[in-house]
Amino acid sequence: MEYFHTIRIDPDKCQGRMSCLRVCPTQAIRVRGGKARMLEDRCIDCGECITACKNGAIRPLTDPVGELTKFRYTIAIPTPALYAQFGQEILPGKILSGLRRLGFDDAYDLAYTCGEVSLVIQEYLRENKGPRPIISNVCPTVVRLIQVKYPSLVDHVTPIDIPREIAGREIKKKKAQQLGLKEKEIGAFYITPCPVKMLSIKQPAEKVKSHLDGAISIADIYGPLLSAMETLDKSEENNSLENICLLGLGWAIAGGIRRTLKLKNSLAVSGITEIIKVFEDIERGKLKHIDFIEAYSCPQGCVGGSLTVENLYISYNKILQLLETLEFEKIKACPDIVKIRRRYRSGYYFIEGKLKPRPLKPLYEDLSLAIQKKKEKEEIYARLPKIDCGVCGSPTCQAFAEDVVRGEAELTDCFAMIPEKFQELSQELIKLLKKTAQAFSSKIPKKQTLSKEKKRKK
Amino acid sequence: MNRHDEFIQTFTILGRDFSRAGSVSTEIKEILQEIGVPSSIIRRVAIASYEAEMNVVMYAQKGELTLTLNPETIKIEVEDEGQGIEDIELAMQEGYSTATEEMREMGFGAGMGLPNIKKNAHIFIITSSPGVGTYLKMIFYLDEERAA
Numbered sequence: 001m002e003y004f005h006t007i008r009i010d011p012d013k014c015q016g017r018m019s020c021l022r023v024c025p026t027q028a029i030r031v032r033g034g035k036a037r038m039l040e041d042r043c044i045d046c047g048e049c050i051t052a053c054k055n056g057a058i059r060p061l062t063d064p065v066g067e068l069t070k071f072r073y074t075i076a077i078p079t080p081a082l083y084a085q086f087g088q089e090i091l092p093g094k095i096l097s098g099l100r101r102l103g104f105d106d107a108y109d110l111a112y113t114c115g116e117v118s119l120v121i122q123e124y125l126r127e128n129k130g131p132r133p134i135i136s137n138v139c140p141t142v143v144r145l146i147q148v149k150y151p152s153l154v155d156h157v158t159p160i161d162i163p164r165e166i167a168g169r170e171i172k173k174k175k176a177q178q179l180g181l182k183e184k185e186i187g188a189f190y191i192t193p194c195p196v197k198m199l200s201i202k203q204p205a206e207k208v209k210s211h212l213d214g215a216i217s218i219a220d221i222y223g224p225l226l227s228a229m230e231t232l233d234k235s236e237e238n239n240s241l242e243n244i245c246l247l248g249l250g251w252a253i254a255g256g257i258r259r260t261l262k263l264k265n266s267l268a269v270s271g272i273t274e275i276i277k278v279f280e281d282i283e284r285g286k287l288k289h290i291d292f293i294e295a296y297s298c299p300q301g302c303v304g305g306s307l308t309v310e311n312l313y314i315s316y317n318k319i320l321q322l323l324e325t326l327e328f329e330k331i332k333a334c335p336d337i338v339k340i341r342r343r344y345r346s347g348y349y350f351i352e353g354k355l356k357p358r359p360l361k362p363l364y365e366d367l368s369l370a371i372q373k374k375k376e377k378e379e380i381y382a383r384l385p386k387i388d389c390g391v392c393g394s395p396t397c398q399a400f401a402e403d404v405v406r407g408e409a410e411l412t413d414c415f416a417m418i419p420e421k422f423q424e425l426s427q428e429l430i431k432l433l434k435k436t437a438q439a440f441s442s443k444i445p446k447k448q449t450l451s452k453e454k455k456r457k458k
Numbered sequence: 459m460n461r462h463d464e465f466i467q468t469f470t471i472l473g474r475d476f477s478r479a480g481s482v483s484t485e486i487k488e489i490l491q492e493i494g495v496p497s498s499i500i501r502r503v504a505i506a507s508y509e510a511e512m513n514v515v516m517y518a519q520k521g522e523l524t525l526t527l528n529p530e531t532i533k534i535e536v537e538d539e540g541q542g543i544e545d546i547e548l549a550m551q552e553g554y555s556t557a558t559e560e561m562r563e564m565g566f567g568a569g570m571g572l573p574n575i576k577k578n579a580h581i582f583i584i585t586s587s588p589g590v591g592t593y594l595k596m597i598f599y600l601d602e603e604r605a606a
Contacts, residue, residue, distance in 0.1 A: 151497040152497040152498065152500060152501040152504075280480065280484060283487070283501065283504045283505075284480065284483065284504055284505055284508040285504075285505040285508070285574065286508075286565075357497060359491065359497060360491065362491070362492060362493055362494025363492055363493060363494070364494070365494070367463075367493065367494060367495075367529040367600070368463040368528075368529045369463075370492075370493045370494050371463045371464065371465050371493055371527060371528065371529065372462060372463055374465050374489070374492060374493055375465055378465075378467075402492075
């Protein structure tokens, strides 16, 4: 199967400096011929390489704003993390009005659906007696990490669809009815904090097609949105606390779901390295007493996404303060639980498809041959310097040994093999010289003696 | 009896080395993934080998774990030098533990170690001489149907 990725490496800008090689958590990068290259089946689109590249050669792919013109009616569905990108006094209502002013026909408050899904998760945790802990599927990188490196944890991932998908599906249905349009004439655009959400729209992990039509980066829209908000009349501003859904706002930060639902036995983890530690523990059977895990590949959750603008600690703090204010004012503004329970039973919230593992290719399809390859690999590894220098273009000596066994690299690509190679070559050279010398001794020396004799005569 | 399609690797486990505890079972898991063992079996091996590794870390001075892998079976043997087990039958009971208060505070010693190994391995053998050490052997069949 071909995997779509939202990370692009520009070979013209790449200088083969290998910073990306070292940071990739799934060892999905190789430098060959001085240029970085991605191994498509290994990449989970976390974007670590984007930040690591000093030359700006690795870029995320998002939709240009121009995509909007393809639709008769457009709706912006911003991540709740967008609400944290502006000053304390700018509230979600004003930001949504700003998006409308910017040219979207409508802007939808995704936090409301997030709140709905929070309550659905609560229902699911109560009713589902399956394997614990249940892992949130909100971060597409985490879902892909599980598919690729922790395939046995696939059953732990919640089967409840992500708020942005549910919102896209429902709002298009509703607007089509209201406006007498076809659903395909309505474009629902997610305003995204990270490139991987774009990927989950182009190629969802679980199902065939997304309900969203594209993703626009916060970074791209930030400046225009700020100007648009300045032109709003007081009456349009809608800048009030009253309709902010407390439960949904929490989705912008790591720990927001567990905090607003008051889940005792749950963890909030962020950052790939930390997530890997937690997943290792789950595989060892250590975390069975934990009910729910929120995991985000970006530090502090979606506010830490690579396409956000504001410093992530400032935006984290803004969300936290808003949550505290809403809690203090006892404002919930969240969907009705009775309605949610009815919808829950009808299957409304569940993902259409099923998440399947996508384990890494073994050394060989056949077990017996795979074991032989493994032995070969260990023999090669034993000869390597084991310093993980990366000069060969593979991230570690282990990965290099594997690349050699798979026929994707040559043993002589390792600098430590140069003396061996040199020895080999020089022996060949000696042999060659001997041969030539023999040839010479039978012919040339006579000439030489002749010439010496001639010289003497002179 | 050296089969060409048999892979053997030995790991050393140090007692009391809590900071590296779990690294051997992680390494075993990665080897099995590389070879393409089904993930349901890897899960069993991961849990059982982790429990065995932790037993060495908690109760022994040091131990050796040997992984033997061929296309039909995964064999894991753990031999340690340590206090050993006085009453194996008792140690096999769920909830029975000789862990100290300190270990429990660290989240270990719930008395599920040996029962967990037994539950996950297809064959499990344990022998011990008190004051000398403990020997564990677990076998997993790669063909789950045969195991059942």
